[in-house]
Amino acid sequence: MKSMSRIVYHLARLALALVFIYAGAVKTQDVVTFAGHVAAYQILPYAMNYLVASTLPYVEFLAGILLLLNARVRPALMVIGGMTLVFMVALTSVLLRDLGIDCGCFDPGGGENVTAGAALLRDVGLMGLVVLTWWLRTAGHAGCGTRNEKSQNGPES
């Protein structure tokens, strides 16, 4: 049972890592187009759209890298969980305002055309993975990466 939990933990961690590394990497290639997607949400003043588009992909990318490396897992999960929560609120507001925009979650220039509803469902799934990974990590099912359970002040989280 313990080894099964460990496998599930690593699969969930790697899935999240790949999703966020990909999401971050493709957006850094075309920041201006991504700013257009952020602006389509009609939430931020126009200059802030560029600020968010210039920084958010790097947060996604680095958080994903940490998950991939199995280092600082819980801080990375906290960041990813927080971002996913913000995305969910934004997508819900898009649905309530009936804006009918593309979510812009991944490749900004690729004509992805994922509706807000579908993106919200995907984010619910991602949030589920975040919670699962956090719980398995905290419960000590992460196998060799549980140094923090042995030492409260250890470097690993």
Place this chain on the structure above:
Amino acid sequence: MNDLKRIGLEACVLIAFSALIGLTLNYQLVLDAFSGQLSAPQCQAELEENALISLPLPAMIGDVQQAIAFGGLIVDARSPELYTMGHIDGAVSLPMVEIDAVLPEFLEKIVRDRAIITYCSGFGCPDSFDLGVRLLEAGYLDVRVFEGGYPEWRDAGLPVTGESR
């Protein structure tokens, strides 16, 4: 609890570090955006789609407010006299009656992907539509016409500037 605090702190450091990298790599873009030198961002697909349309699309009063909020340009197509008497707050004057004289300077100053909404004296006035067509022909990608014009804006109690408001 202390553990959670430490995780939260590390998460903040991660966000700050990532944001710093992003800002370092894109500082010129962010600088331009905050100094107002960039137009409101738009999807490339949206720009291309609009460019295929040779006639300006209509804009409602809410679209004008939104364009102002997102860095769009509001253009007054009426005569300079009417513009001086009163115009939408923040609008620039590009009188259709003097279009050949004033357009070259406008083309020099305003980037082609900036969102533009033209208006004139309301539904009976053709100048805003004609100006919209001229701007699309000049290569602007996102041009719309606020058909209600100055009267609708003023009567809605929205901000106006001028000698006789």
